Amino acid sequence: MKQIILKRLTMLVLVLLGVTLITFFLSHVIPGDPARMMVGQRASEETLQEVRRQLGLDQPVWVQYLTYMKGLFAGDFGNSIRTQQPVVHDLIAFFPATLELAITAFIIAIAIGIPLGVLSAVKKDTGWDHSSRFFSIAGISTPVFWSGLVGILIFYKFLGALPSSGRLDLTIPPPAKITGLYLLDSLITGNWAAFTNSLWHLILPAFTLAFAQLAIVTRQVRSSMLEVLGQEYIRTALANGIHGPVLLLRYALRNALIPTVTVVGLSFGSLLGGAVVTETIFSWPGMGKYVVDSIAFLDFPAMMGFTFVISFGYVVINLLVDLTYYTLDPQIKE
Amino acid sequence: MKRRWSFVLTSLVLACSMLVTACGTPASQPQAQNNSPESPAKTEPAGPKTAADTLFVAINADQGTLDPAVTFDNAAWKITYPAYERLVEYDGESTEVKPGLAKEWKVSEDGLAWTFALEEGHTFADGTPVTADAVKFTFDRTLAIKKGPADVYSVIKEVKVDSPAQVTFVLSKNFPPFLSTLAANYGGIVNPKVKEKEQNGDLGQNFLANNTMGSGPYQLAEWNKGEYLKLTVNPHSSVKPAFQTVYFKIVPDATAQRLQLEQGEIDIAEGIPNEQLKAVKELPNVEVLQKPSLFVDYVYVNSSKGNAALKNPKVRQALSYAIDYDALTESVQEGFATQMRGPIPKGLWGHDESAHQYKRDVEKAKALLAEAGVSNLTLDLLYSDNKPWWETEALTLQAFFADIGVKLNLKKIAYATSREMIDAGEFDLALGVWSPDFGDPYMFMNYWFDSVNFGLAGNRAFYKNDKVDELVRKAASVNDKAEREKLYKEAQTITIDEAPYLYLYQKDFLLPVSKNVKGFVYNPMLEGIYNLAEMSK
Numbered sequence: 102m103k104q105i106i107l108k109r110l111t112m113l114v115l116v117l118l119g120v121t122l123i124t125f126f127l128s129h130v131i132p133g134d135p136a137r138m139m140v141g142q143r144a145s146e147e148t149l150q151e152v153r154r155q156l157g158l159d160q161p162v163w164v165q166y167l168t169y170m171k172g173l174f175a176g177d178f179g180n181s182i183r184t185q186q187p188v189v190h191d192l193i194a195f196f197p198a199t200l201e202l203a204i205t206a207f208i209i210a211i212a213i214g215i216p217l218g219v220l221s222a223v224k225k226d227t228g229w230d231h232s233s234r235f236f237s238i239a240g241i242s243t244p245v246f247w248s249g250l251v252g253i254l255i256f257y258k259f260l261g262a263l264p265s266s267g268r269l270d271l272t273i274p275p276p277a278k279i280t281g282l283y284l285l286d287s288l289i290t291g292n293w294a295a296f297t298n299s300l301w302h303l304i305l306p307a308f309t310l311a312f313a314q315l316a317i318v319t320r321q322v323r324s325s326m327l328e329v330l331g332q333e334y335i336r337t338a339l340a341n342g343i344h345g346p347v348l349l350l351r352y353a354l355r356n357a358l359i360p361t362v363t364v365v366g367l368s369f370g371s372l373l374g375g376a377v378v379t380e381t382i383f384s385w386p387g388m389g390k391y392v393v394d395s396i397a398f399l400d401f402p403a404m405m406g407f408t409f410v411i412s413f414g415y416v417v418i419n420l421l422v423d424l425t426y427y428t429l430d431p432q433i434k435e
Numbered sequence: 436m437k438r439r440w441s442f443v444l445t446s447l448v449l450a451c452s453m454l455v456t457a458c459g460t461p462a463s464q465p466q467a468q469n470n471s472p473e474s475p476a477k478t479e480p481a482g483p484k485t486a487a488d489t490l491f492v493a494i495n496a497d498q499g500t501l502d503p504a505v506t507f508d509n510a511a512w513k514i515t516y517p518a519y520e521r522l523v524e525y526d527g528e529s530t531e532v533k534p535g536l537a538k539e540w541k542v543s544e545d546g547l548a549w550t551f552a553l554e555e556g557h558t559f560a561d562g563t564p565v566t567a568d569a570v571k572f573t574f575d576r577t578l579a580i581k582k583g584p585a586d587v588y589s590v591i592k593e594v595k596v597d598s599p600a601q602v603t604f605v606l607s608k609n610f611p612p613f614l615s616t617l618a619a620n621y622g623g624i625v626n627p628k629v630k631e632k633e634q635n636g637d638l639g640q641n642f643l644a645n646n647t648m649g650s651g652p653y654q655l656a657e658w659n660k661g662e663y664l665k666l667t668v669n670p671h672s673s674v675k676p677a678f679q680t681v682y683f684k685i686v687p688d689a690t691a692q693r694l695q696l697e698q699g700e701i702d703i704a705e706g707i708p709n710e711q712l713k714a715v716k717e718l719p720n721v722e723v724l725q726k727p728s729l730f731v732d733y734v735y736v737n738s739s740k741g742n743a744a745l746k747n748p749k750v751r752q753a754l755s756y757a758i759d760y761d762a763l764t765e766s767v768q769e770g771f772a773t774q775m776r777g778p779i780p781k782g783l784w785g786h787d788e789s790a791h792q793y794k795r796d797v798e799k800a801k802a803l804l805a806e807a808g809v810s811n812l813t814l815d816l817l818y819s820d821n822k823p824w825w826e827t828e829a830l831t832l833q834a835f836f837a838d839i840g841v842k843l844n845l846k847k848i849a850y851a852t853s854r855e856m857i858d859a860g861e862f863d864l865a866l867g868v869w870s871p872d873f874g875d876p877y878m879f880m881n882y883w884f885d886s887v888n889f890g891l892a893g894n895r896a897f898y899k900n901d902k903v904d905e906l907v908r909k910a911a912s913v914n915d916k917a918e919r920e921k922l923y924k925e926a927q928t929i930t931i932d933e934a935p936y937l938y939l940y941q942k943d944f945l946l947p948v949s950k951n952v953k954g955f956v957y958n959p960m961l962e963g964i965y966n967l968a969e970m971s972k
Contacts, residue, residue: 133851137858140583141507143872143882143892148586155581185500185644194660250690258694266691267662271491271682275659381687386497386661390687394496399851 102427109420113413120412121405125169128401129162135182135399156182169405178409179402183395188406191391196410197281198268199387202310202379203372205284205303209311210318211365217315218322218361219354222330233319240316249309249382256305264302266384273298306383310376314368321364325357359429366422370415487972488679490952492965493686493695495706497661502643503623504576507583509870509963512620514664514683516964518560519623519649522551522570523614525958530729530783530874532618536565536650546609546914553600558671559626560647560654567602570594572627574604576638584621587872611914612875618960619873623649652676652968661685666967677971696721702949702972705963708823709769715947727773728944729780729959730870732822734832734937735895740860742814749807751934754864755793756800757839758832764940767828771945775938777931778879782941782959784916785876785923791931793938800839813842817865819853825866828939858891864937867895874960876923880907884930898935 136153137144144152153159157168172179178188214237221233257265268283269275276287276295284303287296329335330353338352377389388407395403498511503519506512523540526533537551557565571594578585590613593605606613616622626648629639642648647655652674656667666681684701686692692704693711697718707715716723736751744750764772773781777790804810816832818825826847833843843864848856857865871878882893884903903926910922931938944962948955951972955965 131849131851132855133849134855137854137891138851139505139507140586144583144586145589145892148581148583148589151581152583183499185502185505185640191660198661253691253694258698265694266686267684271663271665271684382691384662384684384686384688384691386659386685390661391497397850398499 102424105423106420109416109423113416113420116416117409117412120408121170121173122166124405124408125166125401126162128399128404129165131399133399134158135401138398139182169402173409178406181395181400181403183398183400183403188402191403192388192406192410193281195386195388195391198385199373199376199380199389201268201282201284202303202306202376202385202387203369204282205307206310206314206372207365207369209307210314210368213311214315214318215322215354215361218319219326219349221319221323222326223349225327234323237316237319240312240314241320243312245309245313245378246382248312249306249379252305252309253382263305265305266302268302268386269295269298270302306379306385309383310372310379314372317368318361318365321361322357325360326353329353329357355429359426362422362425362429366418366425370411370418373414374411488677490678490681490703490967490970490972491701492681492683492703493692493701493705494683495685495687497685498658498664500640500644501647501655502580502640503621503625503649504573504580504584504638505582505640505644506620512961513964514655514666515623515647515649516620516651516961517653517666517681517967518647518651518655518669519620519625520557520565520651521619521622521624522617523622525618525874525960527956528958530615530958530960532614532874535618536570536624540614542614542914546611547606549604549606549613550597551602551604553602555600556673557650558669558673559628559650560669560671561626561628562671563626563628565624565650566599567596568599569624569627570602571596573623573625576625576629577621580638580640587616587619587621609912609914611911611919612873612877615873615875623651625649653681656680674968676968678967681967696947696949699949702952703965704947707947709771709945712771712945712947713769720950721947722950724944724946724948724955724957725771726944726957727780727782727959728870728942728962729783730868730944730962731775731780731941732772732828732866732868732939733775734816734939735857735862735865735867736935736937737860737863737865737897738935739897739899741863741897742812744807744809744812745814745863747807747809748933749803750809750812752793752932753800753803753807753839754836754841755934755937756796756803757835757841758793758937758939759795759835760793760940763828763831763835766831767824768940768942771943772940773943774940777927777938778883778936779876779923779927780879780941783871783874783876783879785880785920787924787927790927793934795835797838804839804841810840811842812840813844814863815844815846817846817848817853817856817862819848819850821850821853822866822868828866854891857895860890860897865895870962871960876919877911880923880926881911883936884926896935898930898933900929900933903929 136149136156136158140148140152157165169179180186181188181191184191217233221230224230253265256263273295276283276292277290279286279289283295283299287299335353338348343352376387377393379385380387380389392404392407498514499508500506501511501515503515521535522537523532524535536553536557538554540549540551542549553565553567559565574588574591574594577588578591590606590608590610591604592607595603595605597603629643629648632639632642634641645658650672652669652672653666654669655664657665662685664683668676668679686695686706689706689708689711692706693715695701696704699720712723715721736745736754738745760774764770764774774792776792777787779786816829818829829845833845836843856862882888884894884898885907886894886899886904888894889897906922906926910919913919944957952970953972954970956969
């Protein structure tokens, strides 16, 4: 086990190195000059050159890359061109919001998706199955910008039950920053006003985001369950008098989960990187919105930082997925 | 059978959810709009939900740096402008200036020395009084940082402190618009104590990127990235505003902004596109302010580096005559715009109401092309996704030009790339926008037509006319306003006739504001900036 983790961590370094290399050169091949974006269109050539010099853009690309990597090894992501802040500060400010939304959506997707998938498989071709399959088809085929707006219309405008934007009401001060996850921080500090308020704000965006993921989970669980339920060891178990929840959960679901974990793991990665639309509709101050603004400004240190964090997340999730295999199925060896 | 049943269920649920959206967005659904007067229950004013001493403004995107010596982004100015004071300020709705930190000023005969006497009683938010040293510090700092704003002040040779209450700017050449540049955002006087916040010799750039240190009536109290910026009053300011707190709430989605305005959760919504504004106007609790702006939308006609035919003024005139300007503003801006009359927009001094204005005349346009000996002309039109209306504008122009036998190829390019191409002159025609940084016709005439400004800097038509060069340069070197106006008028006559640009329209400034909000004054030089200290509700 330890060896596997160690091996994976070495891989991690290589993957990240490759990612920085590709992102850096891609973002520098794009025509366009961040210095121009910064000084305004009307600036004189001297001012432009001076700002290019200040940003290090006058150097050859490979020198810029080496400088960047040198900083990176020291834990310095450089300064954002648009916000003039260290990129690390910006990532720390924006990442927790994205993470909180992704985790909540993920939990919702699993908590609803797995039981729904099992139900679908067990009650195959009944009304239950059809309803749950309809639900998941709807989830996968409804674009987020649409389901999000419908949610806002119903729950914010017509029912007035849920807020439509942000992480907290403006009048409620955010909880003391520990993890940056408002739910967790307010729970730790016992700040109930902030806890309930942020939970309230989280419901609509999290469900919107979960809706699409839910479909993936349900479909995956259903098909693997169907496959597993048809296998001989299940018949043997049945013959031995094992039935009901014990059979389903301990014998069937456990095996059905292995392919599910892969799908779910990857979908979590995409939750982290791909929540841009949800973040925009719900004014959710996450990384997706930040990186889109940065790309428009050709703010490559910010783009690099974002890509780095997301690829790091993906690699770690993949590692966790693999580790979960071992727990689920002791037969899987290296 | 079961399959059919699930299909019916699917269609039913889909139909239901579509109905819900249809009812919810009357703007996009004409039939729903007609229904709304019959169902008054739905359109009842939501009533003020927000406290009387707090203003909520929804903005589209988070801010970049807030340092007045660095930022060139108008969006950031709405935060910084009320947090700093300048030597002179724009006066109400006009593009002229009035005393600010300086109670009076005089300029030497040769225009090289500007002396300002400071008014007493102005204090930074930490209690430090504003002195001549702070003024010197501010401009020295801006020039040392050498970013965009330094370029505007490159004419400053030295700032001299004559006494704690008097300061003199020594210029390297006569620059009549100088006074006007002092009223712009980068003229904001910074507390010299920012030196204490310096890191690695950055002159406090890192600190001022997300803090304010000025003497304006407000200061930035809190900035929750991606969520909101909160301004509170400067306790040491002599101005006592009605709004104790102002929130700039970041709401990127236009529909979300509209709903929140409707529900009274916000007082001002900046990000609602024109096509939705007609519906917003119908809301009982909202008013849509409409004023002419100095923001112009025009076409660069590459007069020396593009298609050879464009070197001939007759061809450029023909293009100008091909356009139906009223139809264009109607289709592209929903009529919320006014056709330009030459380069200087209405509302800025120097605008010539008697100047020639092109009108659609297909026969004349064809005749001009024939005179120029041009037939089967094909031109490329460069534009980007920078402005959402450019797509429609490009298509509309394509149709107009087709009427006079000119084929227009639409080339839509990524924004940053399109800027590089414009700078290098790699286009025939290109869509563009322009708004002045300071209230002087210099911003249009010298930038657009002086041949030293070829490229993005301003002369994006790569237009060169020795007479025009001479006129605009002279106008930029004399201090007599009447004389300058005369010179600019003469230059305008030539540049309208030779048509290196297609002068399309100046946009209207439109702002949906809750009816409770009082006292907002729109100044065309301060678009998107609020006179917060004079507003109330």
